[in-house]
Amino acid sequence: MSADITNPTPSDGVQTAASAAKPPLDILLAAPRGFCAGVVRAIDVVERALAIYGPPVYVRHEIVHNKYVVESLKRKGAVFVRELDEVPDGSAPVIFSAHGVAKTVPANADSRGLITIDATCPLVTKVHREAEIHHKRGRHVLLVGHSGHPEVVGTMGQLPKGSITLVEDLEQIAALTPEDPNNLAWVTQTTLSVDDTRHIVDALKRKFPTITGPHKDDICYATTNRQEAVKQIAPLVDALIVVGSSNSSNSQRLREVAERVGCPITRLVLRAEEIDWPAFEGVRRLGLTAGASAPEVLVEEIIDAFAARYEVTVDTVSTVVEDMSFPLPRELRSEAAE
Numbered sequence: 001m002s003a004d005i006t007n008p009t010p011s012d013g014v015q016t017a018a019s020a021a022k023p024p025l026d027i028l029l030a031a032p033r034g035f036c037a038g039v040v041r042a043i044d045v046v047e048r049a050l051a052i053y054g055p056p057v058y059v060r061h062e063i064v065h066n067k068y069v070v071e072s073l074k075r076k077g078a079v080f081v082r083e084l085d086e087v088p089d090g091s092a093p094v095i096f097s098a099h100g101v102a103k104t105v106p107a108n109a110d111s112r113g114l115i116t117i118d119a120t121c122p123l124v125t126k127v128h129r130e131a132e133i134h135h136k137r138g139r140h141v142l143l144v145g146h147s148g149h150p151e152v153v154g155t156m157g158q159l160p161k162g163s164i165t166l167v168e169d170l171e172q173i174a175a176l177t178p179e180d181p182n183n184l185a186w187v188t189q190t191t192l193s194v195d196d197t198r199h200i201v202d203a204l205k206r207k208f209p210t211i212t213g214p215h216k217d218d219i220c221y222a223t224t225n226r227q228e229a230v231k232q233i234a235p236l237v238d239a240l241i242v243v244g245s246s247n248s249s250n251s252q253r254l255r256e257v258a259e260r261v262g263c264p265i266t267r268l269v270l271r272a273e274e275i276d277w278p279a280f281e282g283v284r285r286l287g288l289t290a291g292a293s294a295p296e297v298l299v300e301e302i303i304d305a306f307a308a309r310y311e312v313t314v315d316t317v318s319t320v321v322e323d324m325s326f327p328l329p330r331e332l333r334s335e336a337a338e
Contacts, residue, residue, distance in 0.1 A: 022309065022310050022311040023284075023310055023311065024284060024310065024311045024313075025283065025284060025285075025286060025306060025310035025311065025312050025313075026284065026285045026286070026312075026313050026314075026315065027285075027286050027287075027288050027303060027306065027312055027313070027314045027315070028233045028236060028237055028285065028286070028287050028288065028315055028316075028317050029288050029289075029299075029303075029314055029315065029316045029317065030226070030229040030230060030232075030233055030287065030288065030289035030290075030317055030319075031229065031316050031317065031318040031319070032222070032225050032226060032229060032318075032319070032320060032321075032322045033226060033229065033243075033288075033289045033290040033294075033299065034243075034290040034291075034292070034294050034295065034296050034299065035292065035293070035294070035295060035296070036220070036221075036222030036223075036292040036293075036322075036324070037222070037322075037324040037325050037326050038098050038121030038122065038123060038124070038220070038222070038292075038326060039064045039098060039121075039292055039293050040325070040326075041098075041119065041121070041122075041325075041326040041327075041328065042063050042064055042097065042098035042119040042121070043063065043064065043069060043073070044328060045063075045095060045117060045119040045328060045329065045332060046059060046063055046073050046076075046078050046095060046119070047073075047076065048328060048332045049093055049095060049117055049332060050076055050077050050078065052332065053091070053092065053093055053115075054077070055076070055077020055078070056077055056078070056079045056092050057077060057078050057079070057092060057093055057094075057095065058078075058079050058080075058081055058086075058087045058092055058093065058094040058095065059073070059078050059079065059080050059081070059094070059095045059097065060080075060081055060082075060083070060084065060087075060094060060095065060096055060097060060101065060105070061080070061081075061082065061097045061099070061150055062080060062097060062247075063078075063080075063095065063097050063098060063119060064097070064098050064293040065244075065245050065247050065248035065249070065251075065291075065293050066244065066245050066248065066270075066291075066293040066294055066295070067245050067270060068270065068271070068294075068295060068297075068298060069293065069295060081094075084105065084108055084109055084112070084114070087114060089112065089113070089114075091115065092115070093114075093115040093116065093117050094109060094114050094115065094116055094117070095116075095117045095118075095119050096116065096117070096118045096119055096120060097119060097120075097150065098119050098120060098121045098124070099120070099121075099124065099149075099150035099151040099154055100120040100121070100124040100125065100128060100150070100151055100154035100155065101120070101153075101154045101157065102153060102154055102156070102157020102158065103157055103158055104157060105157075106118070117329055117331065117332065118329060119329070120154075121190070121220070121326075122326050123190050123218075123220045123221075124151055124154070124155075124190055126218070127155055127187050127188070127189075127190060127214075127218050128154070128155060128158045130185075130187050130214050130218070131143070131155060131158050131159055131164060131185075131187050132158055132159070134185035134187075134212065135159050135160075135163050135164075138183060139183050139184055139185040139212060140163065140164070140165065140178055140179070140180065140183065140184050140185070141159060141163060141164040141165070141184075141185050141186070141187060142164075142165050142167050142176075142184060142185070142186045142187075142204065142211075143155055143156060143164055143165065143166050143167065143186075143187055143188070143189070144167050144168075144186060144187070144188040144189065144192065144197055144200050144201065144204075145166060145167075145168070145188060145189030145192065146168060146189065146192075146249060147166060147168060149189065149191075149249055151189050151190065151191065151249075152166065152189055155187070155189070165178075167186075167200065167204070169200070170199065170200060170203050173200065173203045173204060173207060174207075176207070178208075181207075181208050181210075182208075182210045183210075184208050184210070184211045184212070185211065185212040185213070186201060186204055186211055186212070186213050186214075187213075187214060187218055188201075188217075188218040188219060189218070189219075189249070190218055190219055190220040190223060191219070191220070191223050191249040191250040191253065191292075192219055192223070192249070192253065193227065193253045193256060193257060194219055194223070194224055194227050195257075195260075197219060201213070221322070221324060222250070222292045222322070222324075223250050223253070223292065225319065225320050225322060226250065226254055226289060226291070226292065227253065227254060227257045228319050228320070229289060229317065229319045229320075230242075230254050230257045230258050230261075230287070230289055231257060231261055232317055232319055233258075233287040233289070233317050234257070234258040234261045234262065234263040234266075234287055235261055235262055235263070236285065236287070237263060237285040237286055237287040238264065238265065238282070238283040238284060238285050238286065239263065239264065239265035239266070239267070239279070239280055239283045239285075239286050239287070240255075240258040240263045240265070240266050240267075240286070240287035240288070240289070241266075241267050241268075241269050241275075241286065241287070241288050241289075241302060242254045242255045242258070242266070242267070242268045242269070242289055242290065242291060243269060243270070243288070243289070243290035243291065243294045243298050243299050243302055244268055244269075244270065244290060244291030244293065244294045245270055245291070245293070245294075246268060246270075248291045248292075248293050248294075250291050250292045250293070251268055251290075251291025251292075251293070251294065252268065254289055254291060255267070255268045258287065263287065265279055265280070265283070267279065269302065270294075270298070271298060271301065272301045272302050272304070272305035275302070275305060277309070286306065288302060288303070
């Protein structure tokens with residue numbers, strides 16, 4: 001994939017003595033970066049629900065894995081809970097996060113008569129449907145993913161216990177002894193490392209030649225695009241920062257991708273206040289990207305923090321243009337909500 005580098009026009013003005021004393025720093029800014037269509041949709045779901053129902057609106061788990069986003073929604077009237085038993089009876093709706101939930105969650109909500117709104121990313125829902133179809137066709141499902149991640153919990157919860165097995169690494173594949181090795185299927189978490197997942201899937205295919213996979217890769221377009229952009233930038237810089245939360249899987253994978261292609265310094269940072277400044281001493285070229293749940297305002301905050309200490313130029317490295325969007329749930333669309 002080729003990358004286009006664009007140089008913004010320098011701002012006008014006379015350089016001061018203070019700025020002249022700053023060391024130079026060239027920032028290579030990845031494009032695409034930041035919010036994906038599923039995250040935009042999930043945040044819009046909460047904000048639209050607040051506009052229709054008024055506060056409070058309850059959200060089960062973090063709507064997306066970014067503390068800045070969560071705190072912003074809290075200030076608008078969203079109340080985040082871990083489980084449904086924290087949601088009081090009444091007319092306030094409860095929203096399910098973009099990561100998806102097990103089937104028992106909406107069933108429990110329905111049994112209590114709660115108003116529910118599903119903000120699950122459509123690409124996660126695609127994986128759920130794939131797993132269900134494989135199960136109906138009598139196949140045991142192998143889910144490639146990370147234990148404990150909300151998306152994995154939700155996907156495993158689509159099928160009866162014992163019908164789906166989590167595969168986290170190559171070592172687990174060697175230990176797999178399914179009852180019918182000729183009747184298997186695989187699906188994946190949407191936010192994994194593209195390269196790691198390819199190695200695991202290749203190993204599954206070698207051990208189980210008849211295993212069935214998805215018609216189209218489960219790793220979402222945004223995860224793939226952001227990792228490809230990092231691969232373009234990381235070999236060119238002295239250090240790379242990923243803007244995102246520590247509990248964001250796709251953000252963690254971006255940092256790992258940069259590390260694996262040889263970037264000597266990689267950091268996952270939520271806000272400018274978390275920057276480990278001594279680690280960047282001597283850096284003259286910095287890569288900067290953001291996970292799919294990180295807003296652009298935090299990227300700008302990081303750039304401003306470096307501009308206070310360095311004479312910064314920013315070049316954008318563009319690998320692909322994204323134009324994906326997802327509609328809101330039907331009950332929140334204007335014509336349905338009015």
